[in-house]
Amino acid sequence: MSHHLVEAIDVYYAYPDGHHALQGISFRISHGESVAVVGANGAGKSTLLMLLLGLMFPARGEVRVGDALVTRKTLPLVRKAMGMVLQDPDDQLFMPTVFDDVAFGPRNAGLDEREVARHAESALQAVGISHLRGRAPFKLSGGEKRAASIATVLSMLPDILVMDEPTAGLDPRARRMVKDLLRGFSHTKIIASHDLELVWELCERTLVLTQGTVAADGPTRQVLGDAALMERCGLEVPYGLRACPQCGFTPATGRPTANA
Amino acid sequence: MNNTSLHDMRRLEDLARLDTFVHRRHPVVKLLTTLAFLGVVVSFGRYEIGPLLPLVFYPVVVLSAAEIPAVPLLKRVLWAAPLILGVGVLNPLLEHGQVLVGGLALSRGWLTFLSLSLKSLLTVTAALLLIATTGMENVAAALRSLGVPRLFVLQLLLTYRYISVLGEEVERTLKAYALRAPGQHGVQRAAWGSMVGQLLLRTVDRAERVYQAMCLRGFAGEYHGGAGARISATDLAYGLSWGLFFAIARVYDIPALLGALTLGGWM
Ligand SMILES: Nc1ncnc2c1ncn2[C@@H]1O[C@H](COP(=O)(O)OP(=O)(O)O)[C@@H](O)[C@H]1O
Ligand SMILES: [Mg+2]
Numbered sequence: 001m002s003h004h005l006v007e008a009i010d011v012y013y014a015y016p017d018g019h020h021a022l023q024g025i026s027f028r029i030s031h032g033e034s035v036a037v038v039g040a041n042g043a044g045k046s047t048l049l050m051l052l053l054g055l056m057f058p059a060r061g062e063v064r065v066g067d068a069l070v071t072r073k074t075l076p077l078v079r080k081a082m083g084m085v086l087q088d089p090d091d092q093l094f095m096p097t098v099f100d101d102v103a104f105g106p107r108n109a110g111l112d113e114r115e116v117a118r119h120a121e122s123a124l125q126a127v128g129i130s131h132l133r134g135r136a137p138f139k140l141s142g143g144e145k146r147a148a149s150i151a152t153v154l155s156m157l158p159d160i161l162v163m164d165e166p167t168a169g170l171d172p173r174a175r176r177m178v179k180d181l182l183r184g185f186s187h188t189k190i191i192a193s194h195d196l197e198l199v200w201e202l203c204e205r206t207l208v209l210t211q212g213t214v215a216a217d218g219p220t221r222q223v224l225g226d227a228a229l230m231e232r233c234g235l236e237v238p239y240g241l242r243a244c245p246q247c248g249f250t251p252a253t254g255r256p257t258a259n260a
Numbered sequence: 261m262n263n264t265s266l267h268d269m270r271r272l273e274d275l276a277r278l279d280t281f282v283h284r285r286h287p288v289v290k291l292l293t294t295l296a297f298l299g300v301v302v303s304f305g306r307y308e309i310g311p312l313l314p315l316v317f318y319p320v321v322v323l324s325a326a327e328i329p330a331v332p333l334l335k336r337v338l339w340a341a342p343l344i345l346g347v348g349v350l351n352p353l354l355e356h357g358q359v360l361v362g363g364l365a366l367s368r369g370w371l372t373f374l375s376l377s378l379k380s381l382l383t384v385t386a387a388l389l390l391i392a393t394t395g396m397e398n399v400a401a402a403l404r405s406l407g408v409p410r411l412f413v414l415q416l417l418l419t420y421r422y423i424s425v426l427g428e429e430v431e432r433t434l435k436a437y438a439l440r441a442p443g444q445h446g447v448q449r450a451a452w453g454s455m456v457g458q459l460l461l462r463t464v465d466r467a468e469r470v471y472q473a474m475c476l477r478g479f480a481g482e483y484h485g486g487a488g489a490r491i492s493a494t495d496l497a498y499g500l501s502w503g504l505f506f507a508i509a510r511v512y513d514i515p516a517l518l519g520a521l522t523l524g525g526w527m
Contacts, residue, residue: 050472053476055472055475055476076478076480079477080478086469086473086476088469091466091469091470092473094421094470094474095397096273096274096276096277096395096397097277100397104474104477104479105478108477108479134277136273136274152477153477156477156478
């Protein structure tokens with residue numbers, strides 16, 4: 001594929017129980033971008049990511065990845081281009097050892113065992129857990145599980161990394177570790193999170209969801225700096241990222257505002 | 261590590277990663293050996309308890325040779341106990357009359373019950389030992405290489421996964437309940453219904469998410485195990501020796517023979 005576009009065009013989705021989770025979402029993400037999808041609990045972030053990967057299909061509108069419309073037929077193509085790290089590592093990790101889990105994708109791709117091992121090892125190395133290869137995933141610490149989950153996706157060499165709440169439930173150190181990892185990846189990234197610090201540091205662009213609609217889509221500094229918008233969408237910007245009422249310093253521009 | 265109560269079938273998979281003589285045997289050979297064992301056990305008649313006894317030798321030998329700790333394995337066998345008892349317990353009630361065993365008159369019903377229980381115990385133990393020495397993924401791969409249809413193997417694997425997931429959810433729910441009902445033993449009858457309902461919903465949800473995770477990584481119904489090793493001479497010898505033993509145990513009544521031998525020597 002020449003350009004790794006991810007595009008949603010007026011996407012609607014309702015769960016079988018009738019809940020309208022997404023109501024007319026449109027955006028376009030191009031190669032190499034790091035995009036955050038933020039929004040309060042229940043805003044529709046996870047639903048949106050699942051639609052991108054074809055775990056579910058829109059009721060209306062369409063999702064495109066690369067040149068392909070996401071349909072049942074194009075799923076292998078879509079999932080080769082795009083890897084998703086689920087919110088709960090316990091769902092992501094199901095094989096008896098970390099290595100087998102990381103090798104699961106490459107094996108499904110039909111690589112021979114030597115290639116499988118090569119891909120798995122380099123993915124384990126990329127997240128710094130080579131030493132855990134023989135361990136049972138369900139016995140790892142929270143941070144280790146997260147790293148392993150990421151490795152299971154990296155081993156498939158995706159162009160686009162999609163993550164659902166990559167820092168949820170992690171202690172500060174593990175959270176720092178994950179952030180540093182993600183920063184190091186050159187993939188196109190789509191990260192759903194309400195960890196706004198992470199968003200601030202990692203994503204140059206932010207999409208705000210509220211009740212299944214896009215409330216804002218723009219440069220992260222600008223979006224997170226919009227106090228009214230954040231308030232309206234039920235998001236709390238951390239103090240470190242807010243404008244300082246005393247000196248007038250705003251992280252959005254990196255310099256004091258004139259009217260402080 | 262929280263290895264409380266049910267803490268899951270996954271412990272079996274841990275065991276599957278030990279490296280012993282038994283573990284190193286080829287999955288296909290172990291699978292066939294297990295199937296042969298099951299076949300022989302099941303083939304005994306309902307009143308034949310004596311001839312069944314030598315077969316206990318198999319799980320005992322595999323257990324010790326594979327360095328599998330007996331307690332966790334037996335615990336899992338016990339899960340199946342209610343089922344076994346449920347099936348067998350009616351026999352003493354339904355079946356009347358007596359059989360003579362070595363000069364003793366025994367009730368037919370109780371004999372059937374005993375042999376059923378013994379058979380179930382042996383088969384369940386053998387199946388668990390197969391998983392504990394081979395790993396479920398390898399068992400699945402072995403089934404596939406023996407030509408068992410893909411869908412069937414897949415179903416088996418997913419059921420197995422589902423059981424592990426269910427175990428974990430049960431544990432979580434019980435923990436949450438216990439924390440909010442201190443000083444209470446067990447779960448109150450009134451809470452049972454909603455609890456079981458919740459559990460089912462959560463388990464189905466989770467099983468589905470796990471399945472999604474598999475699909476996202478290119479899973480298309482086929483499990484690809486690691487390297488497909490060849491069957492070695494040792495593997496063959498292992499399988500054949502057990503096969504021979506099963507055959508002898510099936511054809512000859514070993515306890516009776518031994519009895520005759522010792523008695524013969526005496527008199
Ligand atoms: N399986 C489901 N069935 C019905 N409703 C659901 C299901 N999953 C999520 N929802 C609802 O859809 C909305 C969006 O959920 P989700 O995408 O998970 O939000 P987020 O990830 O932003 O917290 C929520 O209101 C949620 O209750
Ligand atoms: Mg979510």
